[in-house]
Amino acid sequence: MSLRIVPVDLASAREFVALHHRHNDPPIGHKFSIGVADGHELVGVAIVGRPVSRVIQSEGATLEVIRTATDGTRNANSMLYGACRRAAFALGYDRLITYTQADESGASLRAAGFRVVAQRPPRPGWDTPSRRRTNKADNVSRTLWDTLTSVEVRDASTADSDDE
Template structure:
């Protein structure tokens, strides 16, 4: 025998609050018995982002979508959306290159690289990393690789790419080891905090005085800015 449902404190009918629909990339809609319950649910979801994710899991969200949700967030317009667990997955050469052009803060896409990957929030590409030969000619490219470009989207709610940079740096270090390289390095401007690198277990190994790679003997019109930099490598 089915147990009777509790009465809704707002409308007096059997209380109803379920997931009605989920559609890409991160929108969802609730089905409720009345407006009062809907307003209460929205308030709960907006004030308790991680508890909201647990509640949505209990309601069967991940069974409906096949994805893991980590939070519910405000997308900046007052709309609550789903923040999915980040997933690292391969992307094509052209996809990675086209991603860097509009999203990297101060460098264009490199001319080539050895390996790369993307990171997704749900179905949406939100970041990528490209690892190639070291720019400094004194470093042996047979033993050392460099994270030449890493960027994430800044045109979306900042919670969505949260931790993406650290995950990409971690992936790059693991992939370099798998491929037999002895070291992997990357550079940041001295003015940058390197918080994502620190979170991924990288440390500063050298401070580099700024200069441009564009020289009379080797013209590089798209060279990085000649500012002081820090060179990082993963902790051993």
């Protein structure tokens, strides 16, 4: 098995998410999408867009990993999160966030350099009179994660080396 990051267009990423994501439909739009392949076979995708939270949107240069989906290939999700992180910072964004549901461990996120920022309580749903939506993953606690920027990573590694 030789995993590698590959480009993937939104239509292909959405199709993969529709087939493999456990609890959400594919998002409508994105800033970019990334795939991971084993040989010539696509085994996972990540879709990155602007944050769903309007509060976080207002903070500025932040992106959100809106969906990841894999066929279960070992290490594919960690590889996707790492590639999303590198791409977001290469594009000049300061922060990359994502959410996990209460029953998800976050091991792939930790492996890719993400950290827990907050625990979010269950919300009753996304359906509102002004924007009708089918409720699917409602009433589930979530964990908010983010990544360190390249400057923070450099500062942290310098601080660590100063201690030795």
